[in-house]
Amino acid sequence: MQALSILKPGQAGLTEMAVPEPKAGEVAISIAYVGYCGSDLTSYRGLNPLVSYPRVPGHEIAGTIAALGEGVTGLAEGQAVTVIPYFNCGTCHACTTGRPNACVRNQTMGVQREGAMTGRIVVPAAKVLPVDDLPLRDLALIEPCAVGFHAVRRAGLQEGETIVVLGCGMIGLGVLLGALRVGARVIAVDLSDAKLDIAKKLGAHETINARTDVRAAVSALTGEGPDVVIEAVGAEATFLQAVDMVVTTGRVVYIGYAKAPIAYDTKYFITKELDIRGSRNALPEDFAAVIDCLKANPGAGDLIVSRIASLDEAPSALAEWDADPGAFTKILVDLRAG
Template identity: 65%
Template sequence: MMKAVCLDQPGRISLIDLPMPMPGPGDVAVRMDYVGYCGSDLTSFRGLNPLVSYPRVPGHEISGTVAALGDGVSGLAIGQPVTILPYFNCDACHACRLGRPNACRNNQTMGVQREGAMTSTVVVPVAKVIPVDGMRQRDLALIEPIAVGFHAVRRSELRAGETVVVLGCGVIGLGALLGAVRRDARVIAVDLSADKLKVAGALGAAETIDASSEDVAARVLELTHGDGAEVVIEAVGADVTFRQAIDLVASCGRVVYVGYAKNPIAYDTKHFLLKEMDIRGSRGSEIADFNDVIAYLKQHPDAGDRIVSRVVPIKEAAAAMEAWDKDPGGFTKIVVRIEAGKDA
């Protein structure tokens, strides 16, 4: 048997025992070292995630080590550090046929529609396993959430020298920030948390705006000489920021939504036409985004220390979730250490 974190029902999380899985043909057993808490885990804990059913083992931000190989698996070695692509697509729907599996109509993500990785060992097909050498083991758990931000930047077609406003400095927003900086763009980061804005500045934001005390629209216009930003990436998923993105973007600019609001949003649609803007959605990430993030984190090994707020052992995972629920602005990233004795 093995230990696992379980969302028993909204507002209740516990540590349970599950049978140890064994790899079948074409599968890989991966021992979990670290697993990050995602914003979707928090909404699931709060009972606000319409895609999750209970009970559910959360976790899809994964750092692990190859523990066993099923028959027919080659190219991996026992003890090799890996992360996992946690999305399971159908290979049959229109998005899959277009070669965009991240937008699969029937997608199942670990920790959401299927059991997650916040447990001792998971078994997945070899195609989902991504070897990662030359990085701190903890930081492998940052690859997936940062990749979601990188994918949003890719969807924006951001170019060097352009200005991008990133609304929200959680890990997804910070991923968008890093992806934009990597493209030599100018980033204006916006958040309600002064602590998160400090992290954004340390990671390369040219300017930061504290939405709790500043007029965001006025400040963006000031910083862009009255034009607005060529790109706005919404990484909050709130009614106000969904509408705000339309106000902040320049004429002929691009708005990318990577967060999603829980309620229907009412827009003054004339701005869509008057600005002739592009509005794009961004969902999850692809293997190319994972590879880009891995390359970035290898070049910037200090980034993980700036992003990770707390590392807790699995026995404290429930308490950490409860603390995050009470003070969501107080944490950028909580990482759960699954294996005892790992570096923090």
Template identity: 40%
Template sequence: MKAICIQEPGKVEIQDIEKPVRKPGEALLKMLYGGICGSDLGSYRGANAYVSYPRIPGHELAAEIVEIDDNDRGLKPGMIVTCNPYFNCGTCYSCRRGLVNACTDNQTMGVQREGGFAEYITMPIERIYDGKGLPAKTLALIEPFCISYHGVSRANVQKGERVLVVGAGTIGVLAAVAAKAKGAEVTICDVAEDKLNYAYETFGLNHKLLNSSPEAFEKGVSELTGGDGFDVTIEAVGLPNTFQNCIDAVCFGGRVVLIGVSKRNIDDFFFTIIQKKELNVFGSRNAMKKDFLELIDLVKAGGVDLEKIVTNTYKMEDAPKAFEEFSQNAGKMLKVVIDFT
């Protein structure tokens, strides 16, 4: 079968590899759609803090069940499903406490282990979730929505609170959508005006803030909050300056959520500001089974049209072009999807 492989930073190839054979307790899946995650793009650029090469990317998945054993989950051949791609060890302190998303030996598909960008994959049955009739392309978007939703849940966002999301990429936009679904007043912020406008207009967010300069950012925060600062700020970029933006923009006694991933350090950070403002700072990693199940139901009920996030779709054989163009035009392209059908 064929698979997409990042051989090294900047080099993507379509390779011939052995078709996988499922083991007991696993299902054989035929890939239908896969989204290129920001971490996949980071792997392509050599900026992913966790990846090694060569690597088959991909963990935003929609697939058809080809073979599966009898099971108590109602999963059968022919069903269209999505998957939980975060493999946890089951024995570390985090896992023993049920915090499987924060496993100390976490292996995410496409990062620490081979991903799903191949014609066929195998998956443990317990990691497969019924798509409940949702279109395959929509199901490929459930995982990134889970990442965003988990971060918003970490902050316990409440109705009427003012929330700033820094980053109008897929994760940032979906975090804004999740916060809005909880009744918050949401501002989306980015340096890329085209992507910012698309997110603001497409998803009906309350406000937008173009981060064109430190002065413009400070002025915008003051105007949007009457000088109070935001109740919650969510970092969805993974850069030192955007983390600093979130610290600066949050109110005294507010909450800051860090979803973005970076290899870079933040220099000369005035950490006493956390004490001075009495901030609650949350890391947010991966997602939980409950996030997948809740969001499949939410999207099924018509709460969110996830496919609006997709700006570009490529066939599997055009994957090298997809990664190259996404890397060159990340300021304009939002969610890029690979079509394996």
């Protein structure tokens, strides 16, 4: 079968892979759609220190069960499923304290191990989540949204609080949906008017173009500042902006990875008595919450998906995203003909 591989920085192409068969406790999944993730773009650019080449990307998965390995129960061939794509060790401190998403030996599909940008994959049955009553396409949106939902939980966001979401890419839109689900007031910030329009249509209460004076605009809307800021960009400016604009005694959560060390004036951590938290991957309960959310918002996928490419088009789609990242919110690859 064919697969999309990132062969080396700046080069992606189609390669051949053997068709895998499930062993005991495993499930074979026929892949329908896979979403390109920001980590895939970083790998393509040669900026992901966790990746070796060549690498098959892809961990935002929609598919159907093709075969069950010996001993697998509770699942059936033909079921529509997504996959929890994180593989944890089970023995480190994070794993033994109920936070396997932050496992020190974590391996994510498409990053530290081969991903799903191919016709069929095999994974442990425990990683498979059946999903009913959603379009198959939208199952590929569950994992990236779950990353945003997890950040909202890390923030401890409460009904009636105000949150600023820095970045309206896929993960930022997941934050937006998660924040709306708990009843928060959401202010979305991005450089792209098109992405801000999507955020508004998904329910953002206010939007701000980042080319303006964001701090002044947020102050005008909130007074002393928002209760929570979640950074979903991964840039020095937004890392610093989050601490600057959040209210005294507020919470800042970082999802984005900055590409270089950042120098803070740490007095603000103390004088504002801030809670500053990181957020990594997602937990099964985040996936479940996203599934419920997407069922309650059936038009969300139509707003979020920018392009669907065939497997043959996947290398050029990745190159086009690299050339103009602001033009796309979510690119899906349709593997059904691959």
